[in-house]
Structure formats: structure tokens, C-alpha cells
Amino acid sequence: MLQFNNRFKKGQWYLIILLFNCGFAKADLPEVFQGDTPDSEYVISYDDLDALLRATVLYTGQSNRKKAGKSVARTGTRLKANVDRLTANEGNRFHYEEFKNNAELKQILHKIRKSLEAVPAEVKLSAFSKSEQLAFWLNLYNVTVLDELISIYPEKSLESLVNGDSGLFERKILNVAGIPLSLNDIQFTILLEKYKDPLVLYGLYQGYIGSPGLRKHAYTGKNVYRTVTNNASEFINSNRGTYGEVNAENFRVSSFYERSRPYFPDFNEDLKSHLLEYLSGNQRQALETAKVIEADISNWQITDVYGTSRNYGAGLADNTAALIGAFSNGGTRGAEFDGVANLDGAAGPLQDLSTSYGRFGPAQLQRMKELDAIRLNERGSVSVTDLKAEEDNK
Template identity: 50%
Template sequence: MWKAYLVFASLTVLSCAAAASDFVLPEAWQGEAQDSTITISYSDLDFVLDSAVLMSGPPSRKKSKASSATVSTRLKNNYNTLTTNAGNRIMFEEFKKKPEMAAVVSKIRASLESVPAEIPLNSLSKKEQIAFWLNLYNVVVIDEINKIYPKKDLEDFVTGKDGLLTRKLVNAGGVQLSLNDIQYGVLQQKYPDDVLVIYGLYQGYIGSPSIRKYAYTGANLNRSLQFNANDFINTNRGTYPNGKTFRVAGFYQRNASYFPDFATDLRSHLREYLREDEIPLLDEAQTLVADINDWTVTDIYGTSRNYGGGAATNDAALLGAFAQGETMAGSEEVANLELMASTVQAKSVTYGRFSADQVQKLKELKFNHENRGGVVTVTDLTEAEAAKKTESGQNNDKSGQ
């Protein structure tokens, strides 16, 4: 019988959850409407992600070949051969070359930040709320990386004392939040048992969960998070069997609050998604070693220089999976800035993320919320409509008496 051991490969302070533990949820964010039919539209975000995200393919344990110098130079690229091929990528290069594209991302961010001012979030279902927070979190990450790209190593940028995760970068309906506040103060506080949420939090570097080619929604949430968990756990950036030890991502160390009895709980979690032939390797390993980290930005080619003017020599690298230059997948859609801008503009209008028939109901919900001391009693739009008809009928009966 194995004994549960865990080795932290660094002295990273596990304070991210504690730092956000004092965050107080606004009343309008507490709870959810289980049967709510309200949905948020993310067609603009879908357009951007579908255009800018490149899928890395099925999970694989294949390592990259080590970088070698090209003719006429002794210089070569430095990357982690274990993890460099893993995870989806974003064309940050295109955002850098075309500032108007980066501006579109900023507009989507601002539009999402305005949603909590338009509707009490607790009038949404649980899945719809989680999808909203994941989308907002991920858009903020992309927007902030656009500002510092082509920075290659994101460790200090992400985890530094005043880094991406801890700064109050988000204004959600007038409430100032950090990304850690979203993860720990909102999502984990409300849904402490939903560990899959961590796989929806894209943080911009290879060692974090992948960005998707589409926005999260209440309808696709479970399927998408399970897909991301499977992808992360079965690629080398998430886990790596290594004899008597089983290497895991430092990402799990930084999310230890989701695994109270860390080694035991993490083993149990990994077994749910690990490929079947590797489960015995996990069970037999005496020690979990949290030492897999790759802080490289998830771009396509911008931070991988070609020294000596030669072409890339790493035939196992991610670039080999995609066409390069202007023929790269998605470039046609990305270049269509007019369509993208008009789509975003449509969402920038008040209540632009909701269908026309929902707008009036949302305004009523907001009015009720503001005039009942923050208590929202409507839990289902269909039910609310039926109640109105019943009340109207009763009034007609009274007037006829």
C-alpha cells in the first residue's frame, strides 16, 4: 500500500487563497437561481477566440527535440523539451502587429465588466454564473498580456507580489477585484467542491490550463471543463510518471486550497482523468513531486527566435503543427476587423449580451433588487411570466365584480 507523500519543488508561498479570503461577496452575487432561463451571449468573444486560438491536438507525452544552433551561429533557443509542445496557443503576435485587434479584446473586457451592473448575478443559474466569471477572468488575462507582449517568461508577471493575479485589475459592476478575488473570493467561496473550475482559468503560460476556441456557457460548462482537465492531466505540463515518483504541475501546488489533504486528494482527483494505462504508475508511486513548471507565454512563434536566418530546426515543436505566416489558421477571420468591431459594439450597448425578450425582465429584476434591500425573489423567468398572468387574471376578476 502506497503512502501519501508530497514534495514541493519550490518554496512558493501558498498564500493566494488566503490573500482573497477576506473578500466579501456583494449581496447581489450571493446564491443562484437554480431554474433560471437567463443566458448571457458571448458571440463577440466566440469570434475572437475562434479566430485567435490554435488547438494543440490530442493530449500527448511526446517530448520536443532539444534546440540546436543553426549554420553560422552558436546561438539557440532555450525551452523546456518536456512541455513546450503542450497546450493551446493564442496569436499574441497578431495582436501586437495590429493594435486595433488588441483594442477589440479591451472592449470585450469592458463589456463583460459591466454585466454585474446590468443584472443581479444571483438571478442566473450556477453554471451561467461560473461561465461568466471564467470568461471575464480569461479576457482580462489576454488583455493584460497584450500590454506586455512579447515578454516570454511570465512567472514574475503572473505570480509577483504586485503581479497579474493580485492586482485589482477588474471593475465588475463597480466592485474592484483581483483575479485571485474572482477565483478564491467568488468561485471557490461559492462553489468549494467544484475543483474542475481551476481548469477554466487560463493564466497565459504553458503550465496553466488551456484557453478554449470558444467562450464558456452554462450549456457547455461541464463538458468544456472536463475536456480541459483531461488535456492538462494527460500532457507533460500537468503530470509525468517518473518511476517511484509521480511528477505533477506546480499549478496544483498553487491551487492547494482545492485539495485539503493534498497528496491524497490530488491522487484521487488525477485518477479520474489520467489515461488508464498510467493509473498503476500513479498508484505505485511513493511520492508526488510538484516540480513541473513552464512559464513561457502561450504564443505561436513570436518569442522563438530563428538565429542565423535559418528556419526553425525543431521538427517536433508546436510550429510544425500549423501553417505559418499569413496563411496561419484563423488569419482570415482575425483580419476581418470591421466585422469583429461591429460585433463587439453590439455587445457594448446596455444589456447587449441578452436577447430582446429578456431585457425587459432584466430591468424588472434590477428594479426589484434595488427596491427590496438586495433580495431577488424571481428564480425562473417562465415562472415569473406565469405569475404575472395569474395576477393579471385575478385583477380582471376583481374589476368585473
């Protein structure tokens, strides 16, 4: 069982608890969320969330800018899946499939969400440093997104949930320190007013391929700025973030930037300046020479591994595909680049997972092979073991 540890660790200033507001009052920012203690010794523990993410996030590595292969029809039918080839193989994935029919896993994630939601009722956020508070808001945001999406999975397209007036991001689904909050309240009021830095956007996983990636570890006060910077570089240097051609009039960017327009007051100039801080290769030259930035790159598909890939036809049986649970940990690139965690090695109910991935159609197999190739190029080596057939697990 995953342990839900006490989230507060006290430093040497055990008896000196400074709960004062040292920030400037903001008209739109509730007073309870204002202020910080720069030299605070208080940190929030995310050991439970960290263990969960390491076991359930599939790290795909940096984009190679290649388009996915063309979708193919299965034997016995002319129908085939519609695939956004530009972005289909990009972004880290989450094992939504494993949560679908596993009440215990769902409960674990929900408990993590509720315990994070309760933190500011236990200790005022102003007792923490700004970096510690940023880690808290990003973790709470991402856990809430996961918890909500699991409840509707296998919904494939998240466009209406993101853009709708009564969609997931607009609803007041959180209560923090007695204040009802939506996910958009966190993004456009709390984080915008408190940090005024576009980098925080890259810590906001929104569940679909076209949004910033979900990390394999929780944010902490110590790693948060390094990690969102890595996220920014990964997203900006991917097809789902930017795409252009040298000497072309238009330079395409993710529609995520359009929805995050308040972070870029002079949208074209501010966004261009921001992107040039991280963009590399010929894409950088393409942006420098472009006259128009067009925010039209969108892939609304949920970032699952295979569960919403539709199978058409059944003329012939296909080979069983062994996918996740078989990739080794280790590596030298640091925690934020850690390898894919073995599902069978996770604590608690994750340790007992015995999943049969069944039979896949050509389109599903193709996507998984392409993701495997990306990971192989990124990691250098991988060990694979066959998953037991479904009959063996009964």
C-alpha cells in the same frame, strides 16, 4: 467589424425577473456575488468573444506525451534556444503576434473585457443559474488575462507575473458591481466559495504553457461543465499536467496544483483522488504506486505561436514558413474540438489580416513542424496554402 451584441436574452418569463439571493451567506464572498436562480431563463451572450477566439486560438489537440526535439543551432552560430522539451509542444496557442501592432484588434478585445465587466451592474448575477455564472467568471477571467498580456507582449516568461506579490494576478485590475477584484480574487474567493470543485480550475487560462488551455470558443451556461471536464482530461493527460514512471517513488505534477492548493485541503490525498478520476494509461499506474507527489513541472513561456522564439545567428537564409491562416475548419468532434479557424475568414479587422511570417531559424521551424504534426494526428487532414511574401502586401 465584430458585433458587440446585447448580452441578455430573455426567455418566456419576460415579466418575471427574479432577483433574489437563494444561497448561503459566505464571510469571504461579497453579498453581491452570492445566490443564484436555478431555473433562470436568463443567459449571457458571448457571440463577440466566440468569434474572436475561433479566429485567434490555435488548437493543438491532446498531448501524445512525446518530448519535443532537441534544439538546434542555426548555421553561423553556436548559440541555440533553450527549450523545455517535456512540455514545449503542449497546450493551445493564441496569436499574440497579430495583436502586437494592431491597435484595432487590441481595442476589440478590450471592449469585450469591459462589456463583460459591466454585466453585473446591469443585471444582478443572482438572477442567473450557477452554470451561467460560472461561464461568466471564466470568460471574464480569460479575457482579462489576454488583454493584460497583450499589453506586455512579447514578454516571454510569465513567472514573475504569476508568482510575484504585486504581479498580474494579485492586482485589483477589475471592478465588478462596484467591487475591485483581482484575478486571484476570482479564483480563490468567488469560484472556490461558490463552487468548491477543482474542475473550475481548468477553465482558468493563465497565459503560460504550464496552465490550463485556452479554448477555441467562449464558455456558456450550457457548455461550461462539459468543457472544463474536457480541459481537465486534456491537462491531466499531458506532460505539462502530470508525468511519472511506473514503480518510481515520486510522481510529478504541474506547479499549477501547488498554487491552487486551497482546492485540495488534504493536498496529497485530495489531489491524487482527483487526478485518478481522469488519468489514463501507464501514468495512472505510476500515480497509484508512487509515494510522493512532487509539484515541480513548470513551463512559464507565454502561449504564443512563434513570436518569442529567439533567432540566433544569420549565416544562411532559411525558407519562409507558412503557418496558421491555412488550416481548414470542420470536423465531427464537436465545438470544443473544432479545427483551427482561418484568420482570413474572421469578421471585421481579422478578415483583413495579411501577415507575413518572415524568415525563421531552425529552432522556430522545428517547433512549428512539431505542432503541425500534433494537429495532423488529431484532425486527420489539413489543407495548406502559401502565405504571400511581405513585398506582395505592400
